Amino acid sequence: MDATQAKAEDREPSAEAVRRYLLDDPALLRGDADLLAELGLKVDGGNVVEFGPAALARVHAAHREESFARRYLEATAQENFAAQAQTHGAVIDLLEARNHADLARRVDELAQRRFGLVAGALALEGPGRTPAGWRMLVAGQVDLILGDSQRLEAMGFQPTALGLFGDRSGQVQSTALVRMAIWEPARQGLLAFGSTDPHGFTADMGAELVAFIARVVERTAERWPVL
Template identity: 70%
Template sequence: MDGSQGDMFGAPLEPSAVRRFLADNPDFIREDDGLLAELGLKVAGGNVVDFGPAALARVHAAHQREAEMRQLLEETARANFSAQAQTHGAVVDLLDARNHSDLAWRVDELARTRFGLAAGVIALESEGNPPAGWKHLVEGQVDMILDGPQRLARMGFAPTALGLFGETSDEVRSMAMVRMAIWEPSRQGLLAFASTDPEGFTPDMGSELVAFLARVVERTAERWPLL
C-alpha cells in the first residue's frame, strides 16, 4: 500500500472528496453491480442510474422523519406560545387584585380557568394567622415541602404538600411549587399549583413560568401591609 492509500484509510473521508471522486469517475458506480445492489440502485436504459425499492424506502423514511420532527417542533412552539400568552393574561389578572384575600382568590381562579388545574394556593409561614384565603405554614415548612433550604422550586408529586390543597387534595397527582419571600423582613411563602394529571407537572419540567408568577404575586402582595 503506498502513502496516498495510507492517508486515505487513516483519515475519514469528507463528503466533498467523495463527490469529487464520483464526478471524475462517472463509471465507478455504474460498472460495480455489487455496489449498486448494496445501495439499492439499478442501471436503467441509457445508462441512467435509477432508484430501486430499497433506496426509495430509505428516501421515504428520511422524509417521514423530517416531517415528524418538523411537526413536533411546530407543536412545541404552539404550546410554548399558548403557555406564555396564558401567563401574561394571568399577570394582568393578578395585578388587578384589591387586597390579599382577592389575590389568593385570583390565584386559584386563574389556576382553574386559565390553566385547567385543580387548584392554586398562596401559603405563608407565620406565627399568627396569614391573610384571609392564604394557607398557614409553620416555620421551616417551606423548606420541608421543597425538600431543602436551597431549593427554590419543586415540580412533580410531593406528599408533604398535599395539605396545601384542602378538599381537593385527594385528587392531586402532581404539583408545581415556587418559594417566595414577601415583605421586609421577609416572610417565607409558597406559590403552589396542583394538577389531577400525574404528568401535569414532572421533575424534568422547567419552573420558569411558575417562578415568574411567584415574583408577580410577591410584588402584588407587598402593596398592602401584613396585619
C-alpha cells in the same frame, strides 16, 4: 501509526477520487448488478440509473424524520407561545386583586380556568397572622415542603405539598411549587399549583413562568398589611 499503516492509507482512494473514476467510466457502475443492488439502485431500459426500493425507502425515512422534527418544533413553539399568553393574562388578573383573600381566590381561579389545573394555592409561614384564604404554615415548613432550605422551586410530585390543596389534594398527581418572601422583614411563603396529570409538572421542566407568577404575587401581596 507505523510506516506500513501509513502506506496502506495512502493507497486507499478518496471519495473524490472514486467519484472522478466513476464519471470517467460510468459503465463500471451500470454493469455491476451486485453493486447497484447494494446501493439500492437499478438501471432502467433507457440505460439511466434509477432509485430502487431501498434507496427510495431511505429517502422517504429521511423526509419523514425531517417532517417530524419540524412539526415537533412548531408544536413546541405554539405551546410556549400559548403558555406565555396565558401567563400574561394571569398577571393582569392578579394585579386587579382587591385584598389578600381576593388574591388567593384569583390564584386558584386562574389555575383552573387558564391553565386547566385542579387547584392553585398560597401559603404563608408564621409567626404572625395568616391572610384570609391563604394556607397557614409553621416556621420552617416551606423548607420541609420543598425538601431543601436553599431550594427556590420544585416541579413534579411533592407529597409534602398535598395539604396545601385542601379537599382537592386527592386529585393532585403533580405539583409546581415556588418559594416566596413577602414584606419586610420577609415572611416565607409558597405559590403552589396542582395537576391531575402525573406528567403535568415534571422534575426536568423549567419553572420560569411559575416563578414569574410568584414574583407578581409577592409584589401584589405587599400592597396590604396582614390584618
